[in-house]
Structure formats: structure tokens, C-alpha cells
Amino acid sequence: MERNPIRRQLAIMRQSLFDQGHVDEQFVQLEELQDDANPNFVEEVVTLYYRDSARIILNIEQALERKPFDFRKLDAYMHQFKGSSSSIGAKKVKAESTLFRECCKSGNGEGCMRSFQQLKKEYATLRKKFGAYFQLARQAGPVETASRPK
Amino acid sequence: MRVERVISDENDSFPVGMRVLAVDDDPTCLLLLETLLTKCKYNVTTTSQAITALKMLRENKNKFDLVISDVHMPDMDGFKLLELVGLEMDLPVIMLSANGDTKLVMEGITHGACDYLLKPVRIEELQNIWQHVIRRKKFDRKDRDGSGSQDKPYIDSSEAAGLGNVDHNGKFNKKRKDQNEDEDEERDENGHDNEDLSTQKKPRVVWSVELHRKFVAAVNQLGIEKAVPKKILELMNVENLTRENVASHLQKFRLYLKRISCVANQQANMAAALGSVDSTHLRMGTMNGLGNFHTLAGPDQIHNAAFRSFQHSGVLRRLNTPAGVGISGLPSSGLVQLSPVQNLGNTSTYQRKLQSFVIPGNHNANILQGMPMSLEFYQLQNNRAASHVGQFPSVDNTTVLPVSSISGSLIDAGCSNSPLLGVTSNSLLLEGSSQLPTLHASNLRDSVSGFPNRSTLSDFTSIAPASNQLHGSKADIQDQAFPISCNAGKIISSAPQDWNAPKKDAPYQSNVPSCSINSLRAVNGDMAQLGQCLDQNNPIFNRNVGFDFVDPLSIKCSEGENLAMEPSVIEKEGYLMVQPSRQGIYIPDNEGENFAMEPSVIEKEGYLIVQPRRQGSYIPGNLGSLEDLASAMTKQVSIITSISCGNFFFS
Numbered sequence: 001m002e003r004n005p006i007r008r009q010l011a012i013m014r015q016s017l018f019d020q021g022h023v024d025e026q027f028v029q030l031e032e033l034q035d036d037a038n039p040n041f042v043e044e045v046v047t048l049y050y051r052d053s054a055r056i057i058l059n060i061e062q063a064l065e066r067k068p069f070d071f072r073k074l075d076a077y078m079h080q081f082k083g084s085s086s087s088i089g090a091k092k093v094k095a096e097s098t099l100f101r102e103c104c105k106s107g108n109g110e111g112c113m114r115s116f117q118q119l120k121k122e123y124a125t126l127r128k129k130f131g132a133y134f135q136l137a138r139q140a141g142p143v144e145t146a147s148r149p150k
Numbered sequence: 151m152r153v154e155r156v157i158s159d160e161n162d163s164f165p166v167g168m169r170v171l172a173v174d175d176d177p178t179c180l181l182l183l184e185t186l187l188t189k190c191k192y193n194v195t196t197t198s199q200a201i202t203a204l205k206m207l208r209e210n211k212n213k214f215d216l217v218i219s220d221v222h223m224p225d226m227d228g229f230k231l232l233e234l235v236g237l238e239m240d241l242p243v244i245m246l247s248a249n250g251d252t253k254l255v256m257e258g259i260t261h262g263a264c265d266y267l268l269k270p271v272r273i274e275e276l277q278n279i280w281q282h283v284i285r286r287k288k289f290d291r292k293d294r295d296g297s298g299s300q301d302k303p304y305i306d307s308s309e310a311a312g313l314g315n316v317d318h319n320g321k322f323n324k325k326r327k328d329q330n331e332d333e334d335e336e337r338d339e340n341g342h343d344n345e346d347l348s349t350q351k352k353p354r355v356v357w358s359v360e361l362h363r364k365f366v367a368a369v370n371q372l373g374i375e376k377a378v379p380k381k382i383l384e385l386m387n388v389e390n391l392t393r394e395n396v397a398s399h400l401q402k403f404r405l406y407l408k409r410i411s412c413v414a415n416q417q418a419n420m421a422a423a424l425g426s427v428d429s430t431h432l433r434m435g436t437m438n439g440l441g442n443f444h445t446l447a448g449p450d451q452i453h454n455a456a457f458r459s460f461q462h463s464g465v466l467r468r469l470n471t472p473a474g475v476g477i478s479g480l481p482s483s484g485l486v487q488l489s490p491v492q493n494l495g496n497t498s499t500y501q502r503k504l505q506s507f508v509i510p511g512n513h514n515a516n517i518l519q520g521m522p523m524s525l526e527f528y529q530l531q532n533n534r535a536a537s538h539v540g541q542f543p544s545v546d547n548t549t550v551l552p553v554s555s556i557s558g559s560l561i562d563a564g565c566s567n568s569p570l571l572g573v574t575s576n577s578l579l580l581e582g583s584s585q586l587p588t589l590h591a592s593n594l595r596d597s598v599s600g601f602p603n604r605s606t607l608s609d610f611t612s613i614a615p616a617s618n619q620l621h622g623s624k625a626d627i628q629d630q631a632f633p634i635s636c637n638a639g640k641i642i643s644s645a646p647q648d649w650n651a652p653k654k655d656a657p658y659q660s661n662v663p664s665c666s667i668n669s670l671r672a673v674n675g676d677m678a679q680l681g682q683c684l685d686q687n688n689p690i691f692n693r694n695v696g697f698d699f700v701d702p703l704s705i706k707c708s709e710g711e712n713l714a715m716e717p718s719v720i721e722k723e724g725y726l727m728v729q730p731s732r733q734g735i736y737i738p739d740n741e742g743e744n745f746a747m748e749p750s751v752i753e754k755e756g757y758l759i760v761q762p763r764r765q766g767s768y769i770p771g772n773l774g775s776l777e778d779l780a781s782a783m784t785k786q787v788s789i790i791t792s793i794s795c796g797n798f799f800f801s
Contacts, residue, residue: 026270029186029270029272029273030182032273033182033185033186033189033273038185041185044181045178045181045182045185048177048178048181049178052176052177052178053178076222079222079248079249080176080222082248083176083179083247083248083269084176084178084179086248086269086270087176087178087179087182087269087270088178088182089270
């Protein structure tokens with residue numbers, strides 16, 4: 001349906017985000033909120049997310065350097081992180097946060113560390129993907145949102 | 151006007167333009183929420199801080215129709231915000247959280263949320279939130295059917311009533327009573343008298359500090375069981391206040407009391423188990439901080455600062471020191487100057503201080519808007535735990551009579567830590583001229599003098615005595631949530647001086663020796679902090695902790711009276727418990743009663759519960775004394791509560 005090659009590519013990219021499980025339905029919600037009045041909404045939110053969550057990631061990192069682990073605090077941080085991640089539909093990141101919280105609840109320090117590493121990876125991967133996606137989207141120019149996988 | 155439109159087209163365009171206030175500390179979620187709400191065609195205002203939200207809401211009660219708030223926020227617990235909003239503004243509040251635990255949801259319901267949404271929020275869920283507003287509105291309108299324009303401000307009547315910030319909104323939250331009945335979110339009882347419902351336009355009453363104080367005084371006088379709106383109204387003698395207003399306020403009050411008592415009871419058990427270990431001073435200090443806030447009324451930053459410092463530092467100490475609290479304004483408000491109040495005889499001075507204190511407080515009518523104060527006060531009374539904050543065993547030396555602060559004047563007596571005293575007084579003042587028996591003050595004074603180290607008397611300490619000090623406005627203050635003060639007063643009963651004062655207070659104390667400051671819930675934010683500040687089972691009165699907490703009890707000792715009460719403040723599981731542990735015998739001269747009551751203040755989940763604990767020989771010579779003690783405790787508690795509340799409100 002995309003006549004424009006850029007748009008077509010954009011659509012493919014977008015689809016792969018879903019297919020690979022990086023984003024979920026919530027992302028669609030974001031897209032739906034984007035309109036003429038708010039043409040770059042999705043990018044704005046995602047950018048905001050990465051900016052704000054970086055802080056939380058840092059906090060968690062610092063907290064993980066202090067032994068013994070303060071699981072309560074770690075859990076609280078992660079709860080916050082999970083909240084924002086789920087708001088933008090970052091599926092894998094959100095799943096990893098859940099795992100992390102489980103480890104916190106059970107006092108599994110090792111598990112926390114591992115989970116956190118994995119989470120950071122997913123987080124970074126998604127950021128790259130988003131980066132490319134939005135760059136392309138900007139190139140494609142303002143257009144109605146692509147077809148959504150319903 | 152939106153209101154008019156709403157009135158005319160029932161549901162037609164109503165949801166459109168509905169004014170929502172969204173609160174969430176997470177910027178991503180907040181942006182998302184804002185966009186979603188805008189998409190639903192609501193008029194959205196956002197803030198990432200609960201404190202700011204409260205400020206906005208208080209500024210103009212008519213500004214918003216609905217509030218959506220996150221549960222976990224750094225500056226204030228979402229549930230606390232929820233409660234406050236419900237109490238003060240009576241707006242529907244929807245909670246938002248990434249956590250959908252049944253427990254949490256339940257808590258939301260308990261606190262009065264009209265809905266609980268899970269993050270990430272979907273637009274479909276938001277599209278229907280207007281129903282909560284309509285629901286309230288409908289009830290209002292129904293009652294208001296004959297009263298003409300709905301959005302006409304009821305300013306006149308309210309102003310006439312001398313209420314602080316009257317909410318002259320003709321909008322949905324018109325009739326508190328109606329809302330109470332209708333939205334029984336946070337109200338268990340729906341016992342409103344609707345008699346005058348249709349007789350007159352009922353302005354939205356704003357329960358200012360003054361008003362609340364009077365209310366509490368009246369209730370105390372009547373006794374919580376016997377307190378009926380009509381009598382309360384008569385006692386209060388406030389123009390343009392209807393029985394319905396009182397009834398609805400009473401309902402809320404009772405609710406708080408109930409809540410507090412649950413907590414208090416638990417605490418009491420705990421306290422009992424714990425015994426009065428050394429210095430569990432009321433963390434009045436924290437209170438002080440809070441109290442200061444009251445006085446500060448104005449400077450939000452101060453409040454916030456204090457508030458925050460309270461939060462973060464968890465050191466009451468900070469609060470205790472007015473300086474630490476950042477309440478620079480304190481001195482000006484005369485708060486700090488409690489010390490000058492020195493003698494009990496200086497009631498007038500003290501009162502003056504109180505007065506000055508109260509004045510700033512007026513601005514913060516909100517301070518006491520929440521029932522909390524009265525509630526707390528009541529709790530104290532009801533919990534009869536020997537809310538005997540006064541006596542702090544001289545053992546603890548440090549002292550600062552936190553209570554003194556309340557009695558301000560009391561503290562002067564011995565402590566140079568006027569700041570503390572001042573604070574307390576302030577808090578007391580805020581509460582309304584609690585008429586804590588001056589006795590209390592004097593007692594404190596004496597005790598205070600006994601402790602030279604009291605330099606740092608935390609305002610906290612003054613809290614207890616302060617209550618007594620508030621001699622001036624006896625009735626008022628007593629009722630006010632100065633449970634703490636009450637205790638202080640009571641405790642100090644031993645002080646011969648105006649022992650009568652406590653007696654007088656007795657009526658409203660109705661044998662509630664244990665002031666469970668459960669009701670201090672209102673203190674919410676503050677209290678929470680208090681709780682945090684308090685170490686588990688650590689005597690809050692760690693004078694040595696630098697609390698500058700004057701132990702009124704100890705102060706008393708110096709007088710040669712066997713006041714050995716130590717309020718112990720224990721923070722347990724988030725409860726701030728102030729348990730005065732009485733060591734020795736407290737002999738209130740005037741009454742010749744031996745009180746050995748220790749008020750314990752317990753803060754649970756943001757609630758300050760003061761449960762007086764009696765140890766030692768408590769000889770309730772007469773019920774009166776017990777009541778006095780109770781009232782003293784209550785006062786103290788209320789003070790604490792009020793302080794906390796005040797702070798909370800202020801912020």
C-alpha cells in the first residue's frame with residue numbers, strides 16, 4: 001500500500017518491530033495518538049522515555065554496586081522503569097523488568113544482575129531500532145499512520 | 151460556562167472539555183496520559199508533583215473536575231493525595247499504577263478512589279472517566295434543584311461564615327453532603343442529615359483551621375459518642391454554617407478516627423509490648439517541622455523543604471530545629487518563640503503567640519481542612535491510651551521537650567530551645583488555640599528547666615506541652631487535633647499551675663487516655679515522613695539524636711513532681727508511635743491525680759498515632775484526670791497531627 005519506497009521501508013521496519021517482539025500493542029496506541037495536531041508524537045514519547053529512563057537505569061546500576069543489595073529499592077526503581085517502558089510498548093524491555101522484579105522479590109542478587117544485563121541489552125537494541133525507524137519516518141514526511149497490525 | 155453547559159445539556163457535551171488534572175512523576179507516562187486525555191477531548195492540566203497538584207487544586211477548587219494520579223510518587227504517596235483531594239475538594243480521583251495488585255487496588259478504594267486504572271492506560275478506559283464526575287454532579291444538582299444558579303458562588307455565605315477559603319464553586323462538588331452521601335468513597339457512614347438540604351443553598355464549606363478547631367472543640371466537649379451535628383453546630387456558633395456542613399464534616403472525622411483507631415490499636419499493642427523504653431519521645435520534632443509549616447503557611451518552599459527534609463532525612467532532628475526545617479519564617483510567626491512564653495502564667499503571651507501563629511495559619515485554612523486533625527484528636531481521645539505525652543522521664547535527658555514546643559511557653563520555662571517550643575506552640579496555634587491547659591505549659595516549663603540540655607528541644611517536645619500551653623484557646627485547641635498537646639497538657643497536669651485547664655479539657659477528652667493519633671492520618675504526608683524518620687522501636691524521643699526534643703515528661707520531673715513520662719515515639723512499620731513512657735508517678739498537682747500516662751504516637755502509613763501509654767502507677771484519681779491526660783494526649787496528637795496535616799496541607 002505504500003507507494004513511496006521510503007514509506008514502504010518504514011512499514012517493513014515497523015512490522016519487524018512487532019514481529020520481533022520489541023514492541024507491543026501499546027505502541028499502536030501511541031501511533032493512534034499521532035495526528036496532524038501531534039505529528040511527531042510517537043517519536044516525542046519515545047525520546048522522552050529514553051531520556052528519563054536513562055536516569056533510572058543509572059540509579060539501578062549504582063544500586064547494584066552497593067552490596068548487599070537493597071532489593072526494596074531496586075524493586076521500586078524497576079517498578080518505575082517498567083511503568084514507563086510499558087507505556088511506550090517496549091515489550092521485551094518490559095518483560096525483562098518483570099523478571100528483574102521477580103529476582104528482587106525473591107532476593108536473588110545474581111538473578112538481578114543477570115536480568116539487568118539482559119535488560120540493558122534489550123533497551124539498547126530497541127533504542128537503535130527506534131532511532132533508525134524515526135529517522136526514516138522523518139524522511140518519509142508527515143503521513144497518516146501506516147496500517148496497523150490489528 | 152462549562153458549568154452551565156453541563157447543567158443544560160446533561161450528557162451531551164459534558165465530557166468534552168472536562169477539566170482533568172493529571173499527576174504522575176514519570177514524564178513518559180504523563181505525556182502519554184496527557185495526550186490520551188486530550189484525545190478524549192478533555193481539558194488537561196498536568197504536573198509531575200503531587201504537591202504542586204495539591205496547590206493547584208487548593209488555589210481554585212473549581213478549576214478541575216477530576217483528578218488522575220499515579221500511586222507511586224516520590225514527593226507524596228498517591229493515596230495520600232487521593233485522600234486529601236477527596237476531603238478538601240471532594241473531587242473524584244482516579245488512581246493509576248503499573249501495579250495491579252489486589253491489595254493496592256483495595257487500598258485505592260479504601261482511600262476513596264473512584265477508579266483504579268492500570269498502566270499502560272488505554273484510551274478506551276479514559277473515555278469513560280467522565281462518568282465519575284457526572285455521578286457527583288447529578289447528586290448535587292438533585293439537591294440543588296430549587297436553589298437556582300448552580301454556579302453562583304456561595305462566597306457570600308461562606309465568607310460570612312468566616313470560613314477560610316470557601317469553595318464557591320457552583321459545579322459538581324457543590325454539596326459536600328450530597329457528595330458524601332453519594333460518593334461514599336471514603337466514607338463508611340452515610341449518616342448525613344439532609345434535613346436542610348433543600349432549604350438553602352449550601353455553600354461549599356471550607357474547613358479552615360479555625361473552623362476545624364472549633365469543631366473539634368465542640369465534639370470534644372460533647373464527647374465523640376454524643377456529638378451530634380446540631381449540638382456541635384450550636385457549640386461552634388459559627389454563622390452560616392449549616393448542620394449539614396457539620397454533619398458531613400463529622401462523618402469524615404469519624405472516618406478518620408476509625409482509621410486511626412485501627413492503627414492505634416495495633417500500635418497500642420505494640421507499644422505495650424515494647425514498654426516504655428527510654429525515650430521514646432514523640433517525634434514531635436517532626437511534628438514541629440510540620441507545625442512550622444503551618445505557621446509558615448505561606449512559604450511553600452519551606453513547607454516543601456521541611457516536608458522534604460522530613461522525608462528524606464528522616465531525622466526529626468531536622469524538623470525540630472526550625473532552622474533545620476528551614477522555617478525561617480518561624481520566628482516571625484512567633485512560633486519559635488515559644489520560649490518566651492515561659493510561664494504558664496504567660497498564657498497570654500503564649501496565646502499571643504498562638505494568635506500570631508494562627509494568623510499565618512489562616513492562610514492555610516487548608517491546613518486543617520482535612521478532618522484529620524479532629525480525627526486525630528478524636529482518636530487520641532478514644533484511644534485513651536494515656537495520651538500522656540507530658541511526662542518524660544527525666545531520664546532522658548536530652549530533652550527537648552518536644553512538647554514544649556507546643557506549649558511554647560512551657561518550654562520557655564526551661565528550655566532555651568525555644569525553637570522547639572515555638573514550634574510546638576505553633577503547631578498548637580495552628581491547631582487553633584488549643585486550649586491546652588496552661589498547666590501543661592507550666593509543667594513543661596518546669597520540666598524544661600530541669601533539663602538544661604534541652605537546647606535542642608525539638609519543637610516536638612513542645613508539642614506535648616504546647617498543647618497545654620494553648621491555654622488560651624482551650625476549647626478550640628483541645629479539640630483540634632492536638633491530641634498531643636493534650637497529652638502534654640495532661641501530663642503536665644502535675645504542674646499545679648493551670649491544672650484546671652486540663653480539667654476543662656477533660657470534657658472533650660472523655661477518657662481517652664490514649665490518644666491514638668491514628669487519626670493523624672491526615673498528616674499523611676508528614677506523618678509518613680515521621681514514620682520514616684522514626685526508627686523502628688526507637689524511642690523517638692531520642693533526645694540524643696539531636697532531636698531537640700524536649701521531653702515534657704522529663705521536664706516535669708524537675709519540678710519535683712513525679713512526672714516521669716516519656717513519650718516514646720516508635721516507628722514501626724511505618725507507624726510513628728509516640729509513646730510516652732511514664733516512669734515514676736505523675737502527679738498533677740491540681741488534681742492530685744497521678745497520671746502515668748504515656749501518650750504514644752503512632753504513625754502508621756502516614757498516620758500519626760499517639761497512644762498514651764501508661765506505665766507506672768497511674769492513679770486515676772478521677773476520671774477527670776484521666777480524661778485530662780487523654781485530652782492532653784489527644785491534644786498532643788492533634789498537634790502533631792495538625793502539624794503534619796498542616797505541613798501536608800501547606801505543601
